[in-house]
Amino acid sequence: MLGTLISAIRWNDLLGNCSYVIMAFSFLVTSMLWLRVLATVSMLIEIVYFLNTGDDLITAIGWDVAFIAINLWRIWALHRARSRVRALPDLRLLRAVFPGIDDGQIAEIVKAGAWYDLAPGALLAVQGTPIGALYLICEGRAEVRIDERLVAHLGPGELVGEVGFLTAAPATASVSCEGPTRVIAIDRTRLQDAAKADPTLASAVHRVIGEALARKLAGANRQPASGGPAP
Structure with a gap:
């Protein structure tokens, strides 16, 4: 017992x-x-x-x-x-661009954005004009110009609008599509709200933006009188 x-x-x-x-x-x-x-x-x-x-x-x-x-x-x-x-066609790309976050957090990014199929010459950013979105190139290529001078080319997995996302400052360069291009336009305010609610997502987004800016600064330093990083 x-x-x-x-x-x-x-x-x-x-x-x-x-x-x-x-x-x-x-x-x-x-x-x-x-x-x-x-x-x-x-x-x-x-x-x-x-x-x-x-x-x-x-x-x-x-x-x-x-x-x-x-x-x-x-x-x-x-x-x-x-x-x-x-079910997203660009899931592999999103996971590669935003490593370290789970599918639920990717869903938050997707909810803040929309897909667009753009024609050649379509503008993603205009130098000196604020950008309301963070663009992720999924397919195609874009060219970056500062004061009408070509300084860089962007391809799938590259971001446009990082400076505007971080500071709300006007674009430092103009970016246009070289050919048919598909992008995700992620609304700046909605993504920032999602990041505020999820520290892990915020850390991943800011890390990705920081790395993208670092790459563009390195590229700009190799261009004489480039005028600064792409937007």
Whole structure:
């Protein structure tokens, strides 16, 4: 009898410790989906632990149920976002341009943007004019001109409008399509709002923009009297 009681106590303690270990591990993963899945599993085990303690823990159990419900709703939303993202024709490019973020965060970028098929000569930026979007070239090429002088060519995976995104300053160069070009125009305000709500997304976006600006500055330094980086 005593041995059975001791075994039961030890088993319940094991459940409690298992719950907290899983919760701690959830804080180490970088995927928001897996964080929520692990947190939900942890709280389910914790409810079983609370029920077997013999104490009146109805308040704690009630909060666990509420947190589980919130997590299940967010898991469903993330699953829907992943399903939509996986159907995108430019998913591989988006993942390459924005490494380190999951499909849910890519979905936030996509929600802030729209795809456009542009004709040769179409302008993505006009020197001295503010840009309201951050453009990602998906297909085709664009040329960059500063004071009418050709300084660079841009291809798939390159961004246009980084300076405007960071500072809201006018474009430092004019950018036009060399041929048929497909781009994603990401609204500056909507992307900034999404980044404010998600520090991981904000870090990824600013890292990508910083790297793009660094490449363009390096290219501008190789051009005499270039006048600065592309927009």
